[in-house]
Amino acid sequence: MPAHPLTRVLARVVTAASLVVVLGVGATACAPASPSAHPTSRELVGEEGGVSFDEGWIRMGTGPKIVDVYVDPMCPYCRMFEETAGGMLAAEAEAGRATVRIHPVAILNRLSRGTEYSSRAAAVLTAAAATTPSATADVIAALFRNQPAENTVGLTDDRLLDIVVEAGADPAVRDSDLASYRAWVDAQTATATRGPLPTTADVPSLQGVPLVLVNGDLFSGNGGQEGAFRQFYDAL
Template identity: 40%
Template sequence: MSGRLRRAAAALVLAIGVVTGVAACSLLGGASNVPVATDAPPKGTDGAVDFDGGFITVGDGAKKVDIWFDAMCPVCGAFEQTNGATLAGAVDDGSITLRLHPLTFLDAASNGTGYSTRAAAALTCVAVTDENAVLPFYQALFTDQPEENSSGLTDKELAKRAADAGAGDISSCLSDSGPYQAWAQANTANSQKGPIEVDGKKALDTIKGTPTVLVNGKQYPGGVTDKKAFTAFLADN
């Protein structure tokens, strides 16, 4: 079986787990070879980033959709491939505000390169420089998504995807992205401490896996590849 087929099969198994309430990509596991960011995380807001809230904002609709994700999580990729166009359409027509919460727990599955942290920092670089490029770059992270236990994309490759998404050159930002990396890692740690609050109200105890998707503070309970179920949930909440 090819690597791509193995990844698809794994994603399907995990997606089935989501239907029964089991976490998708698990946040448990060893992290002995994970690079730790030591800079102080930024505070306040900058561009599309709410550093205090722990998310990156796309759109300005009244309905709030929050997604906790890891760029290396295959189930996050499966969710994006299935439902990304629906969410992008809702952003474009002004229906929703999409809030992206990048997590980094799968650093442990990138051969010591800290890919999840670097991808989160790259998305943050895009978000502080060009708000209009956030969603295209987020989508690009899941196009030919690196497999778990690979080294992920290099910084040069991340910068190219950002440029292709319309963000311009983020190379210098990536080379000095220690604070953004620290922010993403702090968000990951906080996701395990809880409680998880959305607009000042407790929504969850902790984040148990990715993707975790909330619509107006209510967690989507269906399968990540069930487009009909997600579209209905988005419409009804």
């Protein structure tokens, strides 16, 4: 994936082609790799902690305003959005004003030199949210603070587990069947990129990340611009 200037201002989506520009990633870079085989994994269904396996998200809060955030742990634009809006969304969820639904996806596996970092990191995030839902916001922030650069091998599974435990996740996450969570992440990624998305009518399928929706409306502003998302959020 080529480097993009952080000052780039994202335009409003008007066509499927312009959607790729809005989300800050190229169509080639965003195309997901084929889901990996996980022969020893178990099928994850129902709910576990803060994760709804059937619906495909990690939930924070139960408030009336619905915020959907599709993120890949290796995406630098996702990190920018987390840095500018993550704390605000966590506070809104904590205050009972919003339900924040994090959709962990792995569309950038090809940028980790064969280690499938996006799938591995998203699996660890999901495991942490399942075992310790109260730590979800801190775990997400910690993973993005420690985000590796694109086109590197990324962090090891042991380091990822250290990060989420240090962020407050139950140490039992170390004993989780991470193969099952990886299989779930890969399946959710395939479903989202194939479409249609169940969370909005504005976008037919996931073309890039971050994809952020409030009550089904697409945020098409610059996720790295302080206050841009807050203004959009407050208007809905």
